[in-house]
Amino acid sequence: MRQIPAPPTAKQRTAELHQVQALARTRTAAGKKAAGWLELNGKKDIWKRYLHDQRELIPAAQGTAEKAELKAALKLAKTISDQLAAKDRQPAPFVLDPSLRPDKRIEPGAKGPYSCPSRHAARSAAAVTFLGALSPHRAEAYAWMRAEVLYSRLYMAGHVTGDLTAGTLLGDLIGDYELTISGH
Numbered sequence: 001m002r003q004i005p006a007p008p009t010a011k012q013r014t015a016e017l018h019q020v021q022a023l024a025r026t027r028t029a030a031g032k033k034a035a036g037w038l039e040l041n042g043k044k045d046i047w048k049r050y051l052h053d054q055r056e057l058i059p060a061a062q063g064t065a066e067k068a069e070l071k072a073a074l075k076l077a078k079t080i081s082d083q084l085a086a087k088d089r090q091p092a093p094f095v096l097d098p099s100l101r102p103d104k105r106i107e108p109g110a111k112g113p114y115s116c117p118s119r120h121a122a123r124s125a126a127a128v129t130f131l132g133a134l135s136p137h138r139a140e141a142y143a144w145m146r147a148e149v150l151y152s153r154l155y156m157a158g159h160v161t162g163d164l165t166a167g168t169l170l171g172d173l174i175g176d177y178e179l180t181i182s183g184h
């Protein structure tokens with residue numbers, strides 16, 4: 001049985017922050033541009049596009065139902081990940097070390113935004129689980145895109161690995177749930 005891990009200890013969080021800081025020193029202009037695009041579009045737009053492409057190959061009524069189901073999975077992933085993040089209150093890496101994202105303005109003394117579990121990871125995993133069941137022949141491509149989205153979140157200091165692991169597990173559960181209630 002899969003379950004969401006407990007929030008990291010302070011020691012684990014510090015070790016993961018050091019990994020993100022080391023990764024930040026390797027950033028390139030092209031890498032930042034690509035990661036920025038994934039940061040903006042990786043939560044839902046990419047997954048809607050994948051489903052849109054698939055819908056052109058199936059009956060309209062089925063496509064409409066699957067669009068609503070994917071939208072519900074993405075919304076549930078956002079809602080639950082946001083509620084857990086607010087409860088656990090794990091600051092994003094760029095909050096802990098503002099030099100990681102000088103483009104993000106953090107008010108002095110701010111504790112949020114919170115990053116565990118990752119909303120990007122939860123939504124991506126829910127989408128991959130759901131879309132992979134609808135189109136098993138494309139599951140590998142979906143998993144590759146999820147990996148790209150998650151790496152972009154590390155690269156741009158939005159999350160540490162534990163945030164991404166927790167979000168991925170949460171999203172897998174949500175994807176399975178949506179498949180079950182929709183009868184797929």
